[in-house]
Amino acid sequence: MRPSIIHQSAAGHRVPPNFADYEAERARFTWAAARAELAETPGGGLNIAHNAVTRHARGPGRDRVAFRFLAGADARTVTYGELDADTNRFANVLAGLGVGRGDAVFVLAGRIPELYLAVLGSLKNGSPVSPLFAAFGPEPIATRLNLGSGRVLVTTASLYRTKVAKIRDRVPTLRHVLVVPDDPDDPEPTPPGTVDLTALLAAASDDFATVPTAPDDLALLHFTSGTTGTPKGAMHVHEAAVTHWATGRYALDLHPDDVFWCTADPGWVTGTSYGIIAPLLHGVTSVVDAADFDAGRWYRILAEQRVTVWYTAPTAIRMLMKAGPDLARAWPRPDLRLIASVGEPLNPEAVWWGRDVLGLSIHDNWWQTETGGIMIANTPAFDIKPGSMGRPLPGVEATIVRRTDDGVEPLGDGVEGELALRAGWPSMFRGYLNNPERYARCFAGDWYLTGDLAERDADGYYWFVGRADDVIKSAGHLIGPFEVESVLMEHPAVAEAAVIGKPDAMVGEIVKAFVSLKRDVVADETLRLDILAHARRRLGAAVAPKELGFLDSLPRTRSGKIMRRLLKARELGLPEGDTSTMEGGAS
Ligand code: AMP
Numbered sequence: 001m002r003p004s005i006i007h008q009s010a011a012g013h014r015v016p017p018n019f020a021d022y023e024a025e026r027a028r029f030t031w032a033a034a035r036a037e038l039a040e041t042p043g044g045g046l047n048i049a050h051n052a053v054t055r056h057a058r059g060p061g062r063d064r065v066a067f068r069f070l071a072g073a074d075a076r077t078v079t080y081g082e083l084d085a086d087t088n089r090f091a092n093v094l095a096g097l098g099v100g101r102g103d104a105v106f107v108l109a110g111r112i113p114e115l116y117l118a119v120l121g122s123l124k125n126g127s128p129v130s131p132l133f134a135a136f137g138p139e140p141i142a143t144r145l146n147l148g149s150g151r152v153l154v155t156t157a158s159l160y161r162t163k164v165a166k167i168r169d170r171v172p173t174l175r176h177v178l179v180v181p182d183d184p185d186d187p188e189p190t191p192p193g194t195v196d197l198t199a200l201l202a203a204a205s206d207d208f209a210t211v212p213t214a215p216d217d218l219a220l221l222h223f224t225s226g227t228t229g230t231p232k233g234a235m236h237v238h239e240a241a242v243t244h245w246a247t248g249r250y251a252l253d254l255h256p257d258d259v260f261w262c263t264a265d266p267g268w269v270t271g272t273s274y275g276i277i278a279p280l281l282h283g284v285t286s287v288v289d290a291a292d293f294d295a296g297r298w299y300r301i302l303a304e305q306r307v308t309v310w311y312t313a314p315t316a317i318r319m320l321m322k323a324g325p326d327l328a329r330a331w332p333r334p335d336l337r338l339i340a341s342v343g344e345p346l347n348p349e350a351v352w353w354g355r356d357v358l359g360l361s362i363h364d365n366w367w368q369t370e371t372g373g374i375m376i377a378n379t380p381a382f383d384i385k386p387g388s389m390g391r392p393l394p395g396v397e398a399t400i401v402r403r404t405d406d407g408v409e410p411l412g413d414g415v416e417g418e419l420a421l422r423a424g425w426p427s428m429f430r431g432y433l434n435n436p437e438r439y440a441r442c443f444a445g446d447w448y449l450t451g452d453l454a455e456r457d458a459d460g461y462y463w464f465v466g467r468a469d470d471v472i473k474s475a476g477h478l479i480g481p482f483e484v485e486s487v488l489m490e491h492p493a494v495a496e497a498a499v500i501g502k503p504d505a506m507v508g509e510i511v512k513a514f515v516s517l518k519r520d521v522v523a524d525e526t527l528r529l530d531i532l533a534h535a536r537r538r539l540g541a542a543v544a545p546k547e548l549g550f551l552d553s554l555p556r557t558r559s560g561k562i563m564r565r566l567l568k569a570r571e572l573g574l575p576e577g578d579t580s581t582m583e584g585g586a587s
Helices: 022-028 031-035 048-057 080-096 113-124 138-147 157-170 197-203 240-250 269-281 295-304 314-323 325-330 348-358 436-440 481-489 525-539 564-572
Strands: 065-069 076-079 105-108 129-132 152-156 176-180 218-224 232-237 259-262 285-288 309-312 338-342 362-366 398-404 407-410 417-422 447-456 462-467 472-474 477-479 494-504 508-517 547-550
Touching (some): 048 080, 065 080, 065 113, 113 152, 138 157, 259 269, 269 285, 481 508
Parallel strands (some): 259 285, 309 338
Antiparallel strands (some): 447 462, 494 508
16 A cells, blocks of 8 residues: 655755745745735836736846747747737737726637737736636626626637627627737738737837736636636736745745746636746746647657646646556656646545656645635645645645634534635635625635635645535536526526536546426437537537436425535435425425
8 A cells, every 4th residue: 555645855856945844934934025025016016917027027037938838820939028028018009999907808819929918918007807718618708708897808810700709799898809810920801890919019119117006906807616606706916926926936846947837728717827927926937838738748848848847737647647657758857846736636646646657746736716826735845645735835824614603613633624714815816706795705704715625634734525515627627507507598498407517537527417308398319419519609618518418307495496416416326415405305
């Protein structure tokens, strides 16, 4: 049997980690001291993009490479100096369109250079920005643009034609759609109603005075899902950069000469906090690959780009495990020194596989859209317990609680409860868009309640148990059942719909839907495929159900709520639990 702990000693590291004594660093750490590592914007305040880009461009880091964009029609390398000039151009484009402080900019694109320019340029302009996942279908795009009152959308010609054009008239706030050609060497005419971003950038000045945003000015919008209702727009502020900087230091151990690769898409919070902001704050070089997962390609990137710190996800690691050790060993990685992973449980076997096959333990860490940055982590400074998410980072106070009628009660070690964090870290979300009640319900006194069930052991390590709600985690992406059910219900044959997460060895969970049909509609294979295709068209492949079952009726509580948990228990052949509140159930 494997031992339950992997010992790491600071002395055994090729590059000494940024900290070696966990307890001492926690005792010493203050957010005020971390804040002092960042610069004020000329004119005052705190601006993420000033710290991420301009500060380096105006110093010795000017010629250092900020991004290596690997794939796509427009592969290129961009230095901090160039990134500063290009993001100034983008900010000037916005200003020229009359888009100002507080006006929301959305970006819907693959991992192309313009996505990165748009995010950072918007921040310079004081415009909150929201990158959307390019694999979303028209429906999630429309919902999010409307929730965030999107005024500008940056997208590509093909995404505009296939997705945005269909919903544009449903987004009344949207004034400007700025389009990047799919092939910069052979641009087609920009679609009617849109403007050519390339031409605007070429004509814009590369000189811009970053707006002196206040630390608590809105900077980023990331959408996340709950069990019920529309997605929730988590609001993050410029001060979040303090957490991005600190966690880049402690959890990702970033050093100035690092080549860092975060494989997450900026459409999800990890791809923005750690695919854009944290590495730039540390002045390191980031690799960006626009292509989809491919085991051989990923090993080649790690080797050829000489990646030193790699931040990825358990689904990707499981896919690499499936591709076999020979492929892993075919590409030497002498430069790689730290692998971290986030987003879903990382099986202990995966940690051991990393050690055996990649030669490095995988450092699991935990956080969520609302926390804006890594909160709990296995760091290079202490031993790893495979299967555990690690320990709270310096500046983060975590606990396990049980909700009571008048607040929460802290629980002891080894007792399962809800993971809670002491409010007040800089990247904590400051609200859900247009939903103050939902935001207030996340807190009990000083504690932010995460919605995750976990346990803490006697050494202070946290162990993930599950979600307290019905959201689905598929390939690291959080999917709200309500959003999927609403689209299923639009199909003319469907009377009612419920979706669950069905466990899957590779991607964690897949979305499985159950529907009951309208009177006189006959359930058959053609209809099943038609409903699945409808969902895929409207929601996009990342969100749509992969499986669909027909039921005569869906189990409901007496108050009319669909009992997803019961559907899940039946699907998995598990005990059905308490059904006393069920319609027609035992009383
Ligand atoms: P998101 O807001 O989309 O980033 O999803 C956050 C959720 O992903 C958390 O609330 C957890 O349920 C799950 N999650 C994130 N990191 C981990 C981890 N290391 N282990 C287990 N679950 C995780």
